[in-house]
Amino acid sequence: MRLIINILVALLAVFMFSCKEKEDNITQTTKQPQGYTPTPYQLNLPQHFPQMPLPMDNPLTEEGVELGRYLFYEKKLSGDNTMSCGSCHKPDAGFSDDRQFSIGIDGMQGNRQAMPIVNLGYAQKFFWDGRSNSLTEQALEPVRDPIEFHENWVNAVSELQADPLYPPMFEKAFGTSTIDSILVAKAIAQFELTMISGNSKFDQWIKREVAFTTDELNGYNLFNALGGGDCLHCHGGTLTTDHSFQNNGLDEFLTDLGLGAVTGDPSDNGKFKVPSLRNIALTAPYMHDGRFNTLDEVIDFYSTGVHANSPNISPNMEFAADGGVNLTPQEKVELKAFLLTLTDTSFINNPDFQDPH
């Protein structure tokens, strides 16, 4: 009997050795090609857009952007592997959520509307309250947020490490097949930076490729008219945001301090990030708390619903004392017609931004 066991142990040793050797072979072959030579990513900025200040510590590469896209749609990043970034930043909702509050893996809701992902390279602060200073920093948050993905990064990273998809992609993007949370976030940030929308009817009109209808043109003029819609202070220019934080006078009494809760400065209370209006027709509901379901409601608010006595109300809300800019029904129709020209279907349908899984 001892002999049998000895033979078995010997066999075992042989088997283990052969097995190990095979695995070594695989790792060797996978590591063989070229090494770390990422291809710089050529950002396709529309000609009428300003230069995008890209992060110095996270240069865009083809490989990083591709990896970021896989990770953006990777459900392994959530606690029970049911949700990805794309679950609440849905392409057909302009990469935002059509629900007022997104629902996390445990069925819990947050208190803010998912922000659309568009032209983020121009922003310096992220989230409605600006609590993240870079896209990389931002991407770390939803994963570990208990009401969102409710996952810890150690777990998430080890799941990615065990998936044969990822180690070679990290190797190619970052020169290491050892995954960590920062690299995951950097890759996602790279992907998000490429999500540039600049081919709406508005853009085509700027480039003199199409004409506006009378309503759209009147709406555009209203949008930019002091004493009209008065939108331009915060939403002016091709990017339709100045990236500032403002209180637009939604409430007389604040229930969400916004930027103030982050800075601790009472003069920031009630301020929220000015969102881009690109694809606004797709990104309903509106405002940081998704309180308005339609553009009509939003326009009505700016027309007659503004609370002048809201703490720290933006000085840009010049007609707050009158309750708003008091548009006529026709003006509302025109303003809305213009806002609808900001929809860029080639952006939301761009195959490069869809789920690769």
Add this chain to the structure above:
Amino acid sequence: MSHRNKYVLFCILVWLFSCSQPKKDVKDKPHTFHIPVGFKHPDLLGVDSITDFKVKIGKRMFFDKNLSSTKELSCASCHIPSQAFSDTIAISDGVLGRKGFRNAPSLANVAYQPVMFVDGGSPTIEMQVVAPITDSNEMNMDYLEAINYLANDSIYRSWSMVAYGRVPDAYVFTRSIAAYQRTLLSGDAKYDQVVQGDASFTEEEQRGYDLFFSDKTNCSSCHSGNLFTNYTYQNIGLYTTYSDSGRMRITLNEEDRGKFKVPSLRNVALTYPYMHDGSKATLEEVVSFFDRGGKDHPNKSELIKPLHLTEQEQKDIVSFLHTLTDKKFIERHAVNY
């Protein structure tokens, strides 16, 4: 052998087993096909088990522009996911402004197609995928160069080692990309919901349905079954002189001149323009064409003859055809999350 020794032996066997198949759960997880109600499981040709991982490899290839000579086109450039994997223009743009000569067909349910191309020129998807890659009017890629690219791309290389146990080669390329295409199953349109009793047609759609399946139009003689095709080759009298000989290109048989494979009508509202050459822009034009009964051609099908449909009846048929659009399919494959 004592119980203790049996236990030791058992442990060793377990160990050996686990050791010899690393990461089995991830890499060998069979793909779960979304098989529509009433559809059979797609024929996998017995080539390989289709795993999730192989589908992912194929999907990356399908969208990979490096597989064209100018690095500007991928399969998806002309088989646009949101158009049920067809193109919106009559003849797709190849590299360097070149043009092919036929309309890119939808890839929905391609797994069920007994042969590929409208002339039946390729017996399997695995063989078909090589054609657009290498066609000088399409992606214009040297096949060896394409395979070489895959073999030297560290990601494909690693993935292929895990999924197939070999460096990417023509086998890995054709099987992966075909594996992905075989997952494109579409059969959950409004029509299907009506058939299953979960929805109902509007009056117009119902009239169109009745007409479609009637002896008056004979549409369903060829556009039959779950996929609305019987996969035969038919000459519908589109032209009196065909510049594209169709099935005859393969058989060299004069009786096959101008015959083309009957296309599936699944998602037909999205697969415009129509006919083998994309010469009909809208469904209305197509229905009106069939109403007129086509032009004279010796090979024309007997079923193609003037139908004398009223304008309303033509509208009804178009309405019915719109019920074949499977939005869930588009969502799952084009904007899936």
